[in-house]
Structure formats: C-alpha cells, structure tokens
Amino acid sequence: MIDELRIRDLGVITEANLPLGPGLSVVTGETGAGKTMVVTAVGLLLGARSDAGAVRSGAKRATAEASLVLPADHAAVLRSREAGAEVDEFDGGAELVLARSVGADGRSKAYIGGRTAPVGVLAEVGGTLVVIHGQSEQIRLKSTNAQREALDKFGGEKVRTSLAAYQECFGQWRLALKELEQLRADARERVREAESLEASLEEIAAIDPHPGEDENLKAEAVKLANVEELRIAADAAHAVLAAEDFTEQADASTLIDSAKRTLEHVSEHDEALGALAARLTELGIMLNDTAGELASYSASLDSEGPERLAELESRRADLAKLVRKYAPSIDEVIEWAERSRVRLYELQDDSARISELEELVQTSAAQLQVLGLELGDRRRTAAMDLSQRVGAELAALAMPDASLEIEVEAASDPGPYGLDEIAFLLRPHAGAPARPLGKGASGGELSRVMLAIEVVLAEVDPVPTFVFDEVDAGVGGRAAVEIGRRLAMLAQHVQVLVVTHLPQVAAFANQHIRVTKNSVRGEDGSAVTGFTSSDVSLLEGPERVKELARMLAGQEDSGSAQAHAQELLDDAKVLLGG
Structure with missing residues (x-):
C-alpha cells in the first residue's frame, strides 16, 4: 500500500505530504482546490503521459513521489530489483519509493528505488500496485486477458482445477503437434540427409579405418x-x-x-x-x-x-x-561415423514417429475438447454468479437498471487458457445495448460500475491500492451512503483512496484529507498578478466534523450542520458494524 504520497508544484499544489494509512482515505475540498491533482500525481507514478501544463506556474518542474510498504516477495519489489532499484527490507516487508518529475519544458524523468528508470518500467511496476478508476482508459479490466483472469479467480477452486488440467493437456498437444508439423515439413530434407549419411557410412565401412x-x-x-x-x-x-x-x-x-x-x-x-x-x-x-x-x-x-x-x-x-x-583425423572420422549412425537411425525411424505423433495429437485434441468444454461450463456458472452479484451492487449504487453481462463464447481455435473468448459488457440502463467496459457510460457511471465489480472481486483478485475519481458524480442521498459503505467494504481488503465531494462518502473514511485553496493577490493588489496555491492537511476530530458540515451545507461553523455531520459519522460506524 501507499504509506505516504508527496507532491510538489503540481497544478495549484505547491507542496503536500499525504499520509495514507490502510483502509479508506478520502480527499475533499472546494471546487478548483486541486483535489484531482492527487489523482494526477498517482497517475504520473503509474507511468501516465506527462503534461507540461500540469507544472505549477512559475515552477521549473513538478514532482510526485510515493513510499510504498509491500511484502518482500511482491512482484513489484522483484521487478524493481531487476531494474536496479534499492529496496529497504524489514521483518519480511519492504519499502519501495517511486518518483516522477515533469519539467516545464515537458521532459519527464522516472525513478524507482532512488535509481532512474524508463517510464515504461515505472508503469510496469506501478500497474501491479495501484489501479485508478475514473476514466475509460484507466480501467483495470479493460483487456480480455484481465477479464479472463478475474473471472477465473472468482470461479475459485473448480475453475482453477479445470484450467490446470486443460493447460497440462494443451501443453502436451502443442508439443506433439509442433514436432509432427516439423517432421512433415522437413520430410524431404530428412530423406536427403538419410541418403547422404548412408552413402558416407558405406564408404567409411568399406575402408574400415582403425584408431590411430x-x-x-x-x-x-x-x-x-x-x-x-x-x-x-x-x-x-x-x-x-x-x-x-x-x-x-x-x-x-x-x-x-x-x-x-x-x-x-x-x-x-x-x-x-x-x-x-x-x-x-x-x-x-x-x-x-x-x-x-x-x-x-x-x-x-x-x-x-x-x-x-x-x-x-x-x-x-x-x-x-x-x-x-x-x-x-582418422580418430575423428571414426567418431563422426558413430554419431552419424545414431542420426541415421533417428531419420529412418521418422515414419514410426510420425504415426505415433499423429495418434498422440488426435487423442490429445479429443481430451482437450472434453477438458475445454468442462472449463467453459464452470466459467459460465461463475460468470452468471459474478453478474448477479455485481448487479445487486449496482442497484445499491443508484444504477438499478444497469447490468454486467459476461460473455463466454467458443473461440475459433484452442488457446492456452481454454476454448473460450471472454468479454465483460456493460448495459448502463434499460434499452441500451451491452457494450465493452469503458464505452457507453459516463465517468461517474463507470467509476460506480468498477466499484461494484471491485467490491465483488476484492477477496479473490485484490490489488494493493485503488484510487476512485468521479465515483460519486450525479448521485446523492441514500445512493451516496451506499457508495461510501461499499468503498469501506472494499477497503477492508485493500487500500482505497477516493476523491469526493459527498459528505456521505467522506464519513466512512479512515483518513480524511482536505485540500484548501489559497488565492494571493499581487503587489499591486490585483488578482491578475497574483497566484493560487493549495494546502493539504489531515483532518481529525472537530476539524473533520467541520469539513463534513461545510460539505453538507456550506456552513462549517453551523451547529446544526456540525450535528448533522456527526450523525453521518455515527451512522457510518453503525453501518460498518463499528
């Protein structure tokens, strides 16, 4: 998980340190305060495209840096070591530092464990650590491979066992088929080689040389x-x-x-x-x-x-x-003849080997069909269960007519992962066609869809950290409470960071971070010659109640607003069983 996020000269944020513990962290603030810069900073650490326009006006460069605490054997730690990074270890854990800088000229540099690294490697490492949901191009389950992996993990032991049996059979079938195709393709060449070896061995045998x-x-x-x-x-x-x-x-x-x-x-x-x-x-x-x-x-x-x-x-x-x-030399001629006799035997045995391989390919292909159909049936059962559970989550997130449809269709050819082609499709509302994830839904709708999916998958397919932006767009009231509750449910398994403007969501947070905008006028008293900066602070106790009151009614000092804010905090604890 991300232990601390540090931002300097990014957008309107001059300098900010965000301590992010486990569980749910929310980022709040007034419109234009720079909340989304937090998401932008995380995106930079995941290898997102750099933009010189994100550098704060007057600054030479913007930087984003994150300290992450991970298991010592995590894939990100191993890949970072391969890239030459320095990783601090402690009691079976490891601390990894990722950093990215963007110059005012648009040039970007990436760092992993204190060492410079290509942005592509940073993206490779970051992709195993953090997932951002907010825009269609950031969807974790956008690729068919990711969708298949998620469905298989959700399917549990039955799918895992079927997949292992299928892959073992697939490996045998592919090896036999490859050897058979090679033998057939090289048949004429092998006949010529056999005839040449046979003539050579007859010539050597006729002379019958002796060692030395x-x-x-x-x-x-x-x-x-x-x-x-x-x-x-x-x-x-x-x-x-x-x-x-x-x-x-x-x-x-x-x-x-x-x-x-x-x-x-x-x-x-x-x-x-x-x-x-x-x-x-x-x-x-x-x-x-x-x-x-x-x-x-x-x-x-x-x-x-x-x-x-x-x-x-x-x-x-x-x-x-x-x-x-x-x-x-004659001794080497004798050795060559011995090797050639073995090779000639192999070449002369081609017909028997081809027959053997043809039979093996046929039996393996038949077994592959049986195992592949069984795997497909188990995937369809898991897909139906996953769709229903995600549908229930969507209904609670104010998308009662939305549905996740998981297609498990027959592929044209056997593949290493089965006989199926898997696609996650979203039907955002009644009457709308089902389309691939990321298409046909707004940013807010997509964030809620992905939240619903991630809540269901959290126990079987976790990523250390999730970042949600726009997840509460266009909702309020009871739906907002349900969004907050489900974010908290997801945060029981992974670290969750949410940018929100809804107090119902913020009430469920374990850490509440506020971004405050400060406008400074120029020496002439004009706003034109001044500048805007933002401060970031971690709220606790009364300060958190005041921020929730501001979000509720725009009156952070109002007694009734603060009472309502406290009520939201108390209700969140009850809903989470606290």
Missing part, C-alpha cells in the same frame, strides 16, 4: 622410404660393437672384455677394482644384447621391400580421402 592408423602408417612409410640409410647405420653400429671378422681395430665388446680381465687379475688386492670389473661384465652383456638387436633390425629391413611401401601409400591415400571429406 593414419599416424602409424605414416611412421612406417617414413621408415621404408629411408631403408637403405637405416641398414647402413645399423650395420655400422653393429660392427663397432661386435665385429664378425677379425680386424686390426678391435670392436667395443672385445675392448670391454679385455679391460674386464685386466681388472680381475688384480681385484684381489683392492675390492674397488673388483666392483669395477663386475660393472664391466654387465656392460659387456648390454653391448652384446644391443649388437644382437642391431643385427635383427638390419635383417628385418631386408624383408620389407618396395612392395610393402607401395601397399602403405595406397592405404594412406584411402585414409586421406576420408580425412578430407569427414574430419581432421
């Missing part, structure tokens, strides 16, 4: 291309280690053996030389083993001739063709 084969063949080909050089090196190294013929120059094995025997002859005189002789023995064994491996390596080269090299190059060419077409 390309690198292994490359290494072997390099070896065979340099076989003669490798043989010469192996034979030369073998000759150095262990010569097969006696030559003038001894080989390494012979030299190591000679050194070993020399040390063994004297090892008994020093253990260190014995240890070295043992190490030479190990070294000799290693040299002999290495010489043997070199001889085997050289012999193996004789068995791998040009035929093997040609075979390798042919195989490498086959593998290179796969790498060029499918992936950077």
Whole structure:
C-alpha cells in the first residue's frame, strides 16, 4: 500500500505530504482546490503521459513521489530489483519509493528505488500496485486477458482445477503437434540427409579405418622410404660393437672384455677394482644384447621391400580421402561415423514417429475438447454468479437498471487458457445495448460500475491500492451512503483512496484529507498578478466534523450542520458494524 504520497508544484499544489494509512482515505475540498491533482500525481507514478501544463506556474518542474510498504516477495519489489532499484527490507516487508518529475519544458524523468528508470518500467511496476478508476482508459479490466483472469479467480477452486488440467493437456498437444508439423515439413530434407549419411557410412565401412592408423602408417612409410640409410647405420653400429671378422681395430665388446680381465687379475688386492670389473661384465652383456638387436633390425629391413611401401601409400591415400571429406583425423572420422549412425537411425525411424505423433495429437485434441468444454461450463456458472452479484451492487449504487453481462463464447481455435473468448459488457440502463467496459457510460457511471465489480472481486483478485475519481458524480442521498459503505467494504481488503465531494462518502473514511485553496493577490493588489496555491492537511476530530458540515451545507461553523455531520459519522460506524 501507499504509506505516504508527496507532491510538489503540481497544478495549484505547491507542496503536500499525504499520509495514507490502510483502509479508506478520502480527499475533499472546494471546487478548483486541486483535489484531482492527487489523482494526477498517482497517475504520473503509474507511468501516465506527462503534461507540461500540469507544472505549477512559475515552477521549473513538478514532482510526485510515493513510499510504498509491500511484502518482500511482491512482484513489484522483484521487478524493481531487476531494474536496479534499492529496496529497504524489514521483518519480511519492504519499502519501495517511486518518483516522477515533469519539467516545464515537458521532459519527464522516472525513478524507482532512488535509481532512474524508463517510464515504461515505472508503469510496469506501478500497474501491479495501484489501479485508478475514473476514466475509460484507466480501467483495470479493460483487456480480455484481465477479464479472463478475474473471472477465473472468482470461479475459485473448480475453475482453477479445470484450467490446470486443460493447460497440462494443451501443453502436451502443442508439443506433439509442433514436432509432427516439423517432421512433415522437413520430410524431404530428412530423406536427403538419410541418403547422404548412408552413402558416407558405406564408404567409411568399406575402408574400415582403425584408431590411430593414419599416424602409424605414416611412421612406417617414413621408415621404408629411408631403408637403405637405416641398414647402413645399423650395420655400422653393429660392427663397432661386435665385429664378425677379425680386424686390426678391435670392436667395443672385445675392448670391454679385455679391460674386464685386466681388472680381475688384480681385484684381489683392492675390492674397488673388483666392483669395477663386475660393472664391466654387465656392460659387456648390454653391448652384446644391443649388437644382437642391431643385427635383427638390419635383417628385418631386408624383408620389407618396395612392395610393402607401395601397399602403405595406397592405404594412406584411402585414409586421406576420408580425412578430407569427414574430419581432421582418422580418430575423428571414426567418431563422426558413430554419431552419424545414431542420426541415421533417428531419420529412418521418422515414419514410426510420425504415426505415433499423429495418434498422440488426435487423442490429445479429443481430451482437450472434453477438458475445454468442462472449463467453459464452470466459467459460465461463475460468470452468471459474478453478474448477479455485481448487479445487486449496482442497484445499491443508484444504477438499478444497469447490468454486467459476461460473455463466454467458443473461440475459433484452442488457446492456452481454454476454448473460450471472454468479454465483460456493460448495459448502463434499460434499452441500451451491452457494450465493452469503458464505452457507453459516463465517468461517474463507470467509476460506480468498477466499484461494484471491485467490491465483488476484492477477496479473490485484490490489488494493493485503488484510487476512485468521479465515483460519486450525479448521485446523492441514500445512493451516496451506499457508495461510501461499499468503498469501506472494499477497503477492508485493500487500500482505497477516493476523491469526493459527498459528505456521505467522506464519513466512512479512515483518513480524511482536505485540500484548501489559497488565492494571493499581487503587489499591486490585483488578482491578475497574483497566484493560487493549495494546502493539504489531515483532518481529525472537530476539524473533520467541520469539513463534513461545510460539505453538507456550506456552513462549517453551523451547529446544526456540525450535528448533522456527526450523525453521518455515527451512522457510518453503525453501518460498518463499528
């Protein structure tokens, strides 16, 4: 709810602080005092179009600011945080500040939680907090979506259960239908893709590559291309280690053996030389083993001739063709083939999937019809009840021939919220055609209609704050009392702010705010060179009785008028059970 509303240089209001507590707050004052500027200020905070003409004459800008107290998890708090606003939290609640300024040049700025924000975001946040009733473009239930949501909430658990079952079925039906349409639309493309994958997999299978084969063949080909050089090196190294013929120059094995025997002859005189002789023995064994491996390596080269090299190059060419077409390496070609086999299976299974989806779409559509018709029946029952209850409220608000007609008609196609198209229509008086809300009714009539609707919906579809302007236009007497009583009834569930000129309405208020106009003449004593300003004050006790007396008879100091005013206050308490 709005905890406090602050206005500066808006219309005739120089500066005003309006403390708005819970319940019903009324704003009263003489004609032209600036009462409607309160509504204008709230409208600015809801993102209404700015008007430089609303800036007080001589001021640079007009500002409106509201401090709101909300649950910490309220949608407005969450959206404000998303917009970067600073929100103060306390004991599970939160305080949010909205502000709007309008310059004399027409430029407007919006602020949420102390941070600048687009006016559109301000409107988005404000739309979840406050509803103004007074002009047709401000109707909360103007859109068909809002009307459907209100009717569904009024319908209670039965409608909620039916809607949930319908939406679950609708989701399944839409997913199946979308997949089926996609499969059918892509049928030719999928056939071409399957044929291409099948040919590619046959080509890869014919070559049958193995993991790492390309690198292994490359290494072997390099070896065979340099076989003669490798043989010469192996034979030369073998000759150095262990010569097969006696030559003038001894080989390494012979030299190591000679050194070993020399040390063994004297090892008994020093253990260190014995240890070295043992190490030479190990070294000799290693040299002999290495010489043997070199001889085997050289012999193996004789068995791998040009035929093997040609075979390798042919195989490498086959593998290179796969790498060029499918992936950077043979290992990745094999991975691509595995993925493609899975994809080919999916594509080849299209016909079975299409048949399955066709059956699912058909059964879901049939079930959707059943659930949608049930939901529509429950909505019609709720619509009849809502219309009757609003009609009773309208009769008490001096509109006995007015009626709210709620149409629940079959839609052309199933939608996410049912098979119905819902419309709230108002018949303002007997013989008049039923027209959409906001059309065919005066501002005062429309405000009373919306008051009647909001009173009925208050327990199931509340908005934190309602503002009513012109709600008492053209009425008086008993009807005025009923308007005040119903505003108070609505205020039991939400915060209500009303601009009124009727004392019967003002008597029901929890907070009574008066706007007083002050005219100041210019230095020359002329009204032309002067200016007009308004003060705003919260009335209590005797001051409130005097204001009601002024509204009753224009004589705030009259004893009889004040007695009548006190009687109105007492009667209001009785009517509310106080």
